[in-house]
Amino acid sequence: MHFTEYDTRLAAYGLIVRDEQILLAWYNGKGQGRAGWTLPGGGVEFDESMESAVAREVFEETGYRVSVGGPIATDHFAVTMDEVRGRPFKSQRVLFDATITGGDLGTTEVDGTTDFARWIPLDETGAMGYRSRIVDIALGIVAGR
Template sequence: MTQWTVHGTRRIYESEWMSVDLDDVEIPDGERFEHHVLRLPFASTAVVVVRDEHVLLMWRHRFTTDVWGWEIPAGRLEAGETAETAAVRETEEETGYRVRVEPLVTINPLNGLSSHTTHVFTGTDAAKTGEHDPAEAARVEWVPLDEIPGLIRKGLVPCGITLAALTTYLTLTAWSGPPSGPRRAG
């Protein structure tokens, strides 16, 4: 058997945003030790907003890593909120665009250390409803999808959730076409 066994959990820190636990785990060879686990009480959402072979991206700074980069709209679910509702809300709050969403993929960004889940959606039918939130992004732009691989190679998409969402979208649409129809060759 290759599954780890959890014998217990000891909470080290807790806030409304997260908790840090020490889980008493046993690995398949019988070794037992404490493993740090970050637990977030709410899942998050992220949205790859596409229109006319472009994706809506936010240029922003993250103080935690002191890095500037392109990100898709994302945020946590509020209590009682569905992932779909949160995705629409977060996109509009952060970018000033209201979208219709369809599920793309669900990921666990740090599954070796965290129980956190992010539900990623494809956003379509973007309608401008206001301005972007300057606390969320220095600017918001429609970037051609064919420029995304170059931005990734240059290290300009440092956010793991954004990177996973964009590469998943590009991979799946290369095989099946975007939600609005087949992808043009060329």
């Protein structure tokens, strides 16, 4: 399928680990998809870099300011027909290392798709319920470090 025949969403996420805990955000399902845990991050705006998108999204979803490192993983998925868009859809996701430089835990976006953020102990991630595949990718990276 030619790229003009489907919609693409470019998204960027931050992997933030501190004291054997991972920072995750609760996606409420208001956008599209199932509610559950995800990494802080989201769609890259038309006029911003992926690194700027990570910094903006992490602040909106967690209240923390971050320094964004390099990309550490990519992921994508596609659906042949997206009911909302009325055409095929592809999501391309890039995961970046990120380090907290300031701020306080607390979601700053209003009426968005993130209800709250939490530090989840790495040894408790198996019992946390539904989570986005991007969380599993991040946990695999953390386990390999």
